[in-house]
Amino acid sequence: MKDIAQKHLLVVDDEKENRDLLVAIFAEEGGYKITEAKNGTEALAQVTRLKDELDVVLMDVKMPDTDGISVLKELQDNKINVPIILMTAFSTSNLAIKAMQMGAADYITKPFDIDDLKLKVERLFERKRLEAEVAELRTRFTGFEPGEKIIGNSPKMHEIYKLIGQVSSSDATVLITGETGTGKELIADIIHSSSKYSHGPLIKVNCAALPETLLESELFGHEAGAFTGAVKQRKGRFEMAHKGTIFLDEVGEMSKATQKKLLRVLQEREFERVGGSLPVKVDVRVISATNRNLQREVDDEEFRSDLYFRLNVISIHMPTLLERKEDIPLLVEYFLDKHRYSQSSPPARISKEAMEVLMRYNWPGNVRELKHAIERAVIYSRGGVITTQNLMLSPRSAASTTFYVDKLVQAKTPLEQVVHDLERAMIVEALRHADNDEGIAAETLGLSVKLLKEKIGNYQLE
Ligand SMILES: Nc1ncnc2c1ncn2[C@@H]1O[C@H](COP(=O)(O)OP(=O)(O)OP(=O)(O)O)[C@@H](O)[C@H]1O
Numbered sequence: 464m465k466d467i468a469q470k471h472l473l474v475v476d477d478e479k480e481n482r483d484l485l486v487a488i489f490a491e492e493g494g495y496k497i498t499e500a501k502n503g504t505e506a507l508a509q510v511t512r513l514k515d516e517l518d519v520v521l522m523d524v525k526m527p528d529t530d531g532i533s534v535l536k537e538l539q540d541n542k543i544n545v546p547i548i549l550m551t552a553f554s555t556s557n558l559a560i561k562a563m564q565m566g567a568a569d570y571i572t573k574p575f576d577i578d579d580l581k582l583k584v585e586r587l588f589e590r591k592r593l594e595a596e597v598a599e600l601r602t603r604f605t606g607f608e609p610g611e612k613i614i615g616n617s618p619k620m621h622e623i624y625k626l627i628g629q630v631s632s633s634d635a636t637v638l639i640t641g642e643t644g645t646g647k648e649l650i651a652d653i654i655h656s657s658s659k660y661s662h663g664p665l666i667k668v669n670c671a672a673l674p675e676t677l678l679e680s681e682l683f684g685h686e687a688g689a690f691t692g693a694v695k696q697r698k699g700r701f702e703m704a705h706k707g708t709i710f711l712d713e714v715g716e717m718s719k720a721t722q723k724k725l726l727r728v729l730q731e732r733e734f735e736r737v738g739g740s741l742p743v744k745v746d747v748r749v750i751s752a753t754n755r756n757l758q759r760e761v762d763d764e765e766f767r768s769d770l771y772f773r774l775n776v777i778s779i780h781m782p783t784l785l786e787r788k789e790d791i792p793l794l795v796e797y798f799l800d801k802h803r804y805s806q807s808s809p810p811a812r813i814s815k816e817a818m819e820v821l822m823r824y825n826w827p828g829n830v831r832e833l834k835h836a837i838e839r840a841v842i843y844s845r846g847g848v849i850t851t852q853n854l855m856l857s858p859r860s861a862a863s864t865t866f867y868v869d870k871l872v873q874a875k876t877p878l879e880q881v882v883h884d885l886e887r888a889m890i891v892e893a894l895r896h897a898d899n900d901e902g903i904a905a906e907t908l909g910l911s912v913k914l915l916k917e918k919i920g921n922y923q924l925e
């Protein structure tokens with residue numbers, strides 16, 4: 464049996480000196496089981512023998528018998544997909560690019576930076592562990608569809624997984640709260656697909672998107688002639704969700720009148736269509752979500768307290784991305800894998816510096832913003848390596864400002880120079896946005912045209 468606490472690494476290099484160095488690095492780190500192979504043929508034999516027991520292979524490209532690329536290819540042909548990090552002597556080598564295209568998990572150039580090497584190896588272990596965990600979660604939630612992946616390995620996310628596990632076996636009403644982009648809708652999808660209602664429909668209603676009058680008929684349907692335009696009888700979302708789940712998104716935006724009607728459905732599981740008098744009975748699981756603080760709305764009497772208690776039988780509060788920063792690398796990897804530059808492209812990769820920027824940013828838009836940032840960066844980097852320049856994060860972020868200020872102070876940059884550079888950059892940018900119209904640019908910057916002209920002169924921007 465494999466000891467799961469121990470990470471099994473195979474080191475392949477024809478030079479004993481190199482192998483010894485690698486073994487020493489990971490032995491010192493602790494927690495690793497290390498196997499060695501001194502050429503490609505031996506590597507193939509070891510990988511085939513150890514199979515699933517092996518977590519990561521660290522392999523030299525240039526070896527006298529079979530080179531690393533051939534070994535990689537051979538393993539792939541045999542459908543053995545253990546992650547392989549190739550070691551090559553040239554950073555710009557076509558070989559490295561070829562290796563990535565051929566499906567190496569990563570590569571490292573010699574002479575290597577020890578910390579970088581450790582990080583790359585660690586990241587692959589982490590990925591493997593995560594994949595195992597997701598697979599485990601999937602078997603635990605019946606009906607969990609592979610399309611809906613929920614990423615996160617932080618303690619906060621584990622609390623969420625536990626809650627999902629608990630609610631999926633009941634039919635209790637669930638209220639999901641949390642800031643924008645934290646994954647509330649995703650959680651609703653997963654609860655539905657892992658519950659006994661998963662064979663029924665999942666009907667979503669965005670309460671904020673519909674005007675008051677329409678919301679009622681959307682939810683409960685209407686009889687013919689109930690109001691102008693109601694030509695035929697129409698089923699509402701509650702009826703459509705029969706034997707399934709109804710997801711009331713942005714539930715905090717409902718008017719008092721609709722709140723009252725909703726309360727009755729929750730109490731009695733029946734309602735009347737708009738303009739109708741016959742009660743309609745339904746069996747539905749209700750999940751609602753809001754990014755408002757409903758408790759406060761209740762205190763302010765904006766939201767009915769009796770409805771709040773009915774909706775909030777089980778509450779799931781989604782953490783912000785800042786509260787689970789350690790999940791950022793996993794999410795990045797997931798989105799890189801998901802959003803390819805083109806259908807046939809391998810996943811783009813990200814530079815260490817760019818990852819640092821992502822770790823320091825304050826993510827007001829949470830996971831959604833991270834997802835969009837990665838999608839954009841993949842395009843700007845043309846599917847290659849994402850650099851800090853490819854990340855277009857909101858410059859107003861306090862955290863990223865702190866990040867740059869920190870760097871500037873460390874580099875002992877004179878304040879005057881920073882102010883000067885920033886002013887110049889802002890003027891250039893404002894002019895660019897304004898198509899060089901000085902009037903518009905001056906307005907954007909909050910300067911008089913005269914002062915702007917003067918500054919343009921000083922900075923020699925004409
Ligand atoms: N843990 C996660 N793993 C993977 N993807 C996630 C995760 N959380 C959120 N996402 C993705 O981020 C995006 C935003 O999530 P979602 O729509 O569920 O947020 P929300 O909380 O409903 O936001 P809003 O309040 O703005 O409606 C979606 O594309 C979703 O798939």
Ligand SMILES: [Mg+2]
Pocket residue numbers: 647648712
């Ligand atoms: Mg949402």
